[in-house]
Amino acid sequence: MNALASVWPAFAGFDWPWLLVALPLPWLVRRLLPPLRDDGPALRVPWSARVRELAGGVTHGGGRGARVPALAWIGWALLCVAAARPMAWGEAVQPPDVGRELMLAVDLSASMGERDMVLGGEVVDRLTAAKAVIADFLERRQGDRVGLLVFGRSAYALAPPTTDLASVREQLADTVVALAGRETAIGDAIGLGVKRLQSQREGQRVLVLLTDGVNTAGMLDPLKAAGIAADEDVRIHTIAFGGEGEALSVFGFRLPSGGSEIDEATLARIADMTGGRSFRAADTESLAQIYAEIDQLEPIEHPGEALRPRLERYPWPLAAALCCGLLAVPLAWRRRRLA
Template identity: 65%
Template sequence: MHAWLETLWPGFAGFAWPWAWALLPLPLLVRWLLPPRQPASPALRLPHGAALVPVLAARAAPRLGWLLPALAWLLLCAAAARPQQLGEAQAPPRQARQMLLAVDLSGSMAETDMRLGLDVVDRLTAAKAGIADFLDRRAGDRVGLLVFGQRAYMLAPLTLDRETVRQQLRDTTAGLAGRETALGDAIGLAVKRLREQPPGQRVLVLLTDGVNTAGVLEPLKAAELAREEGVRVHTIAFGSAGGGFSLFGVPVQGGGAEIDEDTLARVAAMTGGRFFRARDAQELAGIYAELDRLEPVDVAAAPARPRLERYPWPLAAALLLALLGWPLHRRGA
């Protein structure tokens, strides 16, 4: 029967309650169990009674008056069995990561000690290039952008729209959030935003080139809050070991800023993350590639076809037949 219905009804997926078909002979069983109808009382003979026979025959119900109730009952049993049909294939939802990117915008990020291809650029420009490539590979994740200097700010809330995050990052400049560095406040703000998200996939990637010189929250205290809220913090210390480039691209000594690598490493260790040290743009690109490995994007599962309930169809047809059969029943009564 299943194969026959599949031929007539493309996408037919069977009946959820096939046992409901056992109700099909119920009317016959009830008719058999009920007592027989009482014989009609003796008729009164009337003169010219033969002339009334055609009139009464015209008013009588058709001989097949049982057909509509039988079809209606068949359709009711079909509705009770809950026929189902396969819908269009749909990809199941993935468990996206909630990932915040925290970028240092303190004054030292304007220092030109990086090479990007053949060009000499400042640290922020090199960081933007690495983060933009990283965003290209985070399809399916909800990504947000947080910047910090003397204070911490959310530039882009967590979103699936990576282009918006990329645009906000592109518009940032060194010193936009102040000349100093509030590491602890940046971590604290990230924890506050990620705490509102489902647990299990809360990640913060923090990039800085300095030490904590501003803010009200110490980095290690902020790391404790992150650990309590299940936020994994990866920290990146970014900047050359010392020196920079002249206007002609010639390396010069001096001018390197101090980076508190010890605190950054402890923050990462306390929260289950990793600490990285990037001295140039190439190393930074390798670090973001490593983060792709540590925080892989969930692979989409194979599309599935949902089962759609189709019991309203036979139910509506049964009610329609019942409405059509009611006048015939009244006529034959």
Template identity: 60%
Template sequence: MQALVDMLPAWLPTFAWPWLWLALPLPLLMWLWPLREEAGPALRVPYDPARLHLQEAGRRGKGLLCALLLWLGWFCLVAAAARPQQLGAPIEPPRQARQMMLAVDLSGSMGEPDMQLGARVVERLTAAKAVLADFLDRREGDRIGLVVFGQQAYALTPLTADRATVREQLRDSVVGLAGNETAIGDAIALSVKRLREQPEGQRVLILLTDGMNTAGVLEPLKAAELAKAEGVRVYTVAFGGSGGMSLFGVQLPGGEDTVDEQTLGKIASETGGRFFRARDTDELAGIYAELDRLEPIKSAGPAVRPRIERYVWPLGMAMLFGFIGLAWRGGRR
């Protein structure tokens, strides 16, 4: 039935309560009601037959016009009561979104200038911001929140469809804002807390860090158990270069990679996510493109046509006809 209604032209009205059209003959039924009281005896007076005939014909013509106006008013009133509606232009419903938290490491090591962004050598956090901004642009329809962590974890934005606000908060984040150490477990736990009330199957956490857990109350693997229990998929991204020192933007040999890849891999596998390793900006951009594929935004459902109420027009016509008919009748008297 709905499919047939949707096939109707946009200009053709439909009625929400068509059964109210059954009230249309109600005044006629009342006029034909057999128990009406008979008119009382009339006063007999002398009269001129020709003059009375002309007066009667005039009254009959005016009475027919008055009855026509009142019937038109009643017709329009019933039409308004039946709720005429018009189908609007098709509207595509919003896409089914993911509920996604981004957890970004702001510890001291994220200030290491060992990343290439275009022709410039930049800090790790600057490179991560550029890639994450592009990732946010592609997540139209998702609700995204931002958690930053260092020695402690903080929620900068709640889950929101306003990606511009998330991008702005990310842009204003600086190294050391949450302390110089790394509390990976606390960041996971805080993100899970923000996601636990969201629909099942849509809870996603993407965690980016360049180090290992050195602070916080909760161990990362314990936090992973909590995420698994709450149905949160955790994608971990280990980000950073070789771990050597840099001098005037030139990477020097030596040093070692301090990223705890083993723990990050266990967190991802335990929660049904995946672990990624990025040693430069291009690899990081490829990882977030892969995350788009792993967590797609579902396509929109079939388009719907809104129903626009049009009862105002017949209601206004009913009032107009009724007013004219009653005024005409009163003038005759």
């Protein structure tokens, strides 16, 4: 096989090389099987010896004394080579890899338990509505690398940027309100997101931060964290999410109860410092539209991995075997005419 590769540099080997063991099969059959016994002609004539001589001395029924044309051996060898499926390397191609590199930060503070959202005709809390929208956002991703972090009093990374978006959805589905504490550490969430995105290529570092409150905990000030993100070329899109607060039911009517404060000014400043955009979502529908808009904002196209495709080359030996068969027919017919 190495010798063949030196003659044919693009040769990539055989896909089914074990079929090459059939090459000596006809020779083994001729050597191992005894020729059929010839008890003599049914009708003896004076010129029978001359007839056998003209026939080439072929023993009745074929056998060890049968003369096999060279084209038959060549055709059989070519058929075996074709059956083994010879492969060749094609020209190297480098298709573009289109996708997104995102880190999602989701607020799990106590205020995310406010039941002021409507999902499927039912009143739900903010976190449930946010998980439904983000899960749909992840469901529609193709070729993206998405990570997930959550924050409350502290920030935690649940999933690093990965193409296994099913596992990211599962991690998101398991989150509950106050899992990371009842307060809100926006600055720490940004700092952790920047740290997780440092391994990504420049221009592809994007953090989408969703919160419904103000920074009330953590070691890092949100604006200072935004400055670090800008230095690291991390673009931050902020989403201020929340309605009018817990819905009260009075005689079947839903009434707002005040709701929690959202520091929209700081969130807008964070987005502006890092080259991102700030959004305000007061209900589930507007949140879904925001994630759809972010989907349009963050397309990334970069060269993919160079590949050399393996190409089928069995038609060549198969066509050569067919030519041998076609040539053998007139040669056999000519031999018989001469006989």
